[in-house]
Amino acid sequence: MLHIEQVSKVFNPGSPDEKLALSHINLQLRAGEFVTIIGSNGAGKSTLMNLISGVLFPDIGSISIGNQAVTSMPEHARSRFIGRVFQDPMAGTAPSMTIEENLAIAKRRGKRRGLSFGVKRADRKWFKEQLATLGIGLDDRLQAKAGLLSGGERQALSLLMATFMKPKLLLLDEHTAALDPARAELITTLTERIVQEHQLTTLMVTHNMEQAIRLGNRLIMMDKGRIILDIGAEQKRKLTVDKLLYEFERIRGAKLADDRVVLGG
Numbered sequence: 001m002l003h004i005e006q007v008s009k010v011f012n013p014g015s016p017d018e019k020l021a022l023s024h025i026n027l028q029l030r031a032g033e034f035v036t037i038i039g040s041n042g043a044g045k046s047t048l049m050n051l052i053s054g055v056l057f058p059d060i061g062s063i064s065i066g067n068q069a070v071t072s073m074p075e076h077a078r079s080r081f082i083g084r085v086f087q088d089p090m091a092g093t094a095p096s097m098t099i100e101e102n103l104a105i106a107k108r109r110g111k112r113r114g115l116s117f118g119v120k121r122a123d124r125k126w127f128k129e130q131l132a133t134l135g136i137g138l139d140d141r142l143q144a145k146a147g148l149l150s151g152g153e154r155q156a157l158s159l160l161m162a163t164f165m166k167p168k169l170l171l172l173d174e175h176t177a178a179l180d181p182a183r184a185e186l187i188t189t190l191t192e193r194i195v196q197e198h199q200l201t202t203l204m205v206t207h208n209m210e211q212a213i214r215l216g217n218r219l220i221m222m223d224k225g226r227i228i229l230d231i232g233a234e235q236k237r238k239l240t241v242d243k244l245l246y247e248f249e250r251i252r253g254a255k256l257a258d259d260r261v262v263l264g265g
């Protein structure tokens, strides 16, 4: 489903600030795989997500989704088949628009049509049904402005908007990190349910090792722009946070107290 081959990305090449963010990354995802990604600060996780979604382009290498080469396809064209939820609850929704207007935009994403924000009656019924599946009462608030929602409600809405058109690929970029524990748990539960229900091929970045182990059927660890560990379903079932930390330290060949904190998140 997702094929990333020999992708590298350098920021500020040739300057004193030159930074190799990704180095010869190879990653293949099968349809329906749910992969969690962990790694220390600056490992290249967000850069990888940005390259997949078309916010950034690789210096070398190729990316394809399904059978489609997307390496140089602009972000708006990819948004037809990629859903993405960010860490910041403000990022996924338009605050001055109502819940139903936000959903209408998400439904039209990537389609070449005028930007009329009108909501059709048939759509309204469908939106209500979709919102009801979240189970947090948003189906009674179609006309409420998204800006009035709590962080958790907005993330639930963002998640719905990113998934209800069944994207080929779902990118979750620390999407529970800015929420309090109870709301983070709610969004985690909704994520698991939605991914399972639509069998979405999913990449989820998290700093929470326990979450990375619990969710999905494959775990990838990144460090200094490389994938240093790739753990499949069977091995992952037996994994613990301690084992993962041990592996990280073993591979890196050093005990890094700071990274323990970051990774333990």
Ligand SMILES: Nc1ncnc2c1ncn2[C@@H]1O[C@H](COP(=O)(O)OP(=O)(O)OP(=O)(O)O)[C@@H](O)[C@H]1O
Residues within 6 Å of the ligand: 011, 012, 019, 020, 021, 039, 040, 041, 042, 043, 044, 045, 046, 047, 048
């Ligand atoms: N636009 C940019 N310009 C310059 N350097 C950048 C840019 N974006 C990222 N970097 C650098 O590239 C490296 C990888 O960054 P990236 O944000 O991908 O890491 P990350 O794994 O997502 O980290 P974190 O867990 O802290 O979010 C870092 O050293 C970062 O400072």
